[in-house]
Each structure stands twice: as structure tokens, then as C-alpha cells.
Amino acid sequence: MENEFIHLCQPDDCKSCGACCGLYNYADNSRASLARRLRDRTELFRRTVKDAASLARYSEMVKGREDQSRIYEVIYCCEYLGFIDPGRRKAGCLLHPAANGGNDLREVSFYGRELCEGHFCPSYHYLSREEKKALIDIIDDWHLYGLCITDIDLVKEYFRFISDGICRVPRPDLFRRAPFRDIALRYFRWKLEWPYRTDDPKRFGKYAFDGRHYMIPYIDYEALGCAKSRFDKIFLSLSSEFRDGRDVRCAEAMVRDNIGAFVSACLAEEQN
Ligand code: SF4
Numbered sequence: 001m002e003n004e005f006i007h008l009c010q011p012d013d014c015k016s017c018g019a020c021c022g023l024y025n026y027a028d029n030s031r032a033s034l035a036r037r038l039r040d041r042t043e044l045f046r047r048t049v050k051d052a053a054s055l056a057r058y059s060e061m062v063k064g065r066e067d068q069s070r071i072y073e074v075i076y077c078c079e080y081l082g083f084i085d086p087g088r089r090k091a092g093c094l095l096h097p098a099a100n101g102g103n104d105l106r107e108v109s110f111y112g113r114e115l116c117e118g119h120f121c122p123s124y125h126y127l128s129r130e131e132k133k134a135l136i137d138i139i140d141d142w143h144l145y146g147l148c149i150t151d152i153d154l155v156k157e158y159f160r161f162i163s164d165g166i167c168r169v170p171r172p173d174l175f176r177r178a179p180f181r182d183i184a185l186r187y188f189r190w191k192l193e194w195p196y197r198t199d200d201p202k203r204f205g206k207y208a209f210d211g212r213h214y215m216i217p218y219i220d221y222e223a224l225g226c227a228k229s230r231f232d233k234i235f236l237s238l239s240s241e242f243r244d245g246r247d248v249r250c251a252e253a254m255v256r257d258n259i260g261a262f263v264s265a266c267l268a269e270e271q272n
């Protein structure tokens with residue numbers, strides 16, 4: 001269906017996104033650390049929240065127990081984000097009516113019920129229907145999914161290069177099966193495993209944060225002794241830091257090989 005609404009926040013039973021609730025804004029936003037936070041909050045919430053007064057107590061306890069260091073001071077990290085399924089595969093709002101027998105408790109939150117309910121991030125507007133569906137099919141882990149679905153450049157550039165290679169937009173159903181899904185998943189896993197990723201803890205995707213300010217630290221190709229890469233936007237999204245032109249060439253080869261593998265698989269399938 002062409003106009004079908006695709007819910008990026010809670011797309012299916014395998015994962016969800018909690019980025020705009022501040023999930024990745026903690027100084028330590030590794031998967032293990034965030035999973036611990038979400039698990040502990042969920043248990044505390046279920047154990048202690050019985051009424052409005054206990055909600056305030058819950059909030060104080062979470063803020064007292066958890067490390068509140070943030071990457072970007074301006075973005076709030078909401079203490080009501082937890083796991084909303086028994087298998088802990090879905091990050092979500094502990095105050096949402098679906099998690100509280102129909103009672104909407106979001107009024108007590110920092111943003112308030114209306115903002116929480118009505119917020120749709122730029123990915124809803126800028127990603128195409130095909131790109132949204134593909135991402136949902138490729139990634140089944142909440143931590144990686146939230147990082148990638150909110151990185152518009154990373155997604156759009158991948159689709160652009162593949163589309164150039166096969167002279168059309170790749171069909172979204174391709175991403176549900178081998179070898180296409182595995183190739184694409186290798187690309188998106190670079191969000192966590194990219195060998196040229198800076199270890200600067202104040203960097204998030206293409207942005208570098210300095211307390212209350214942020215900037216985009218563009219790659220200085222001239223200083224590296226090479227021309228601007230055609231994969232520049234991808235490199236920025238992956239928080240790349242290159243030592244020299246050789247690094248850039250190796251990084252380009254990795255991206256080129258991945259896109260080439262996807263394109264070759266598409267063309268091979270067309271010929272069969
Ligand atoms: S960042 Fe976007 S997809 Fe993620 S929870 Fe917020 S609105 Fe939903």
C-alpha cells in the first residue's frame with residue numbers, strides 16, 4: 001500500500017527506537033550500559049510505581065542511582081524509558097497507556113503528554129517508504145536500529161549508491177533475505193564497528209558536542225593528501241577519523257566492496 005503509515009518508533013516485536021527520549025545522549029551509550037539502565041528502570045518501575053506520588057519517588061530514585069553525564073546538555077534524557085516487553089527487545093515508554101492497562105501517565109514527564117505523543121523525528125519525513133521498510137527488515141536489535149534509523153545520511157547514501165549501481169531503487173523485499181540482508185547489515189553494523197571511528201566520547205554520528213554546542217567536524221582531505229571522497233557523508237555519519245590518505249583509500253574500498261557486493265547480487269538475480 002503506497003500510503004501505508006510506517007511506524008518507525010515501534011515497528012514490530014523485535015525492536016524499537018528510543019532516540020528522541022535521550023537514549024543515546026548518555027556519556028556511556030554502549031549497548032551493555034544502556035541495556036542495564038533500561039532493565040533496572042523497568043524492574044524499579046514495576047516494583048515501586050503504584051500511584052502519582054510513587055511516580056515522583058521513582059523519578060528521584062532513578063536520577064539518584066544513575067550516572068547523569070550527558071553528551072549534549074541541551075537534550076533531556078528521560079528516566080521513563082525502559083523495556084516494554086518481557087524479552088527486553090523493545091525500548092519504550094514506561095508511562096505509555098499500552099504499558100499501564102490503558103492509563104496514560106505521560107503527563108508527569110519532562111516533555112509532557114502532548115509532546116511525547118505527537119513527536120515524529122525527521123526520519124519520518126526524509127526517509128522514503130522503501131528506505132524505512134528496508135531498515136526495519138535489515139536490523140532486529142533495538143540499539144543498532146535506533147542509531148541507524150535516525151541517521152538519515154547513512155541510510156540515504158547507501159540507497160543512492162545501490163540505486164546508481166542497478167539503475168533503479170532496490171525493492172524493499174530484497175532486504176528480507178540472503179544475501180541482500182546480510183550485506184546491508186554488515187554496512188549498518190559499521191555504525192558500531194567501523195575501524196576508523198574516532199574514540200572521542202563527545203562525537204555522535206556526524207556531530208561533535210561541546211557541552212551546550214555542537215558542530216560538524218568536516219574531514220580535511222587536503223591535509224590528508226587526497227581528494228574529497230565520494231563517500232564523505234558516510235564517513236561523517238560513521239564518526240570517521242583518518243590518519244592519512246591511505247586510511248581514506250582503505251575506508252573507501254570497504255564501502256565500495258559492500259555496495260559492489262549488493263549490486264552484483266541484484267544483477268545476478270535479475271539474470272536468473
Ligand atoms: S527518534 Fe524518531 S523513530 Fe526514534 S523514537 Fe523518536 S520519533 Fe521514533
Ligand code: SF4
Pocket residue numbers: 020021078079080081082092093094095096106109110111116117
Ligand atoms: S515520557 Fe516521553 S520522553 Fe519519556 S520515555 Fe515516555 S515518550 Fe519518551
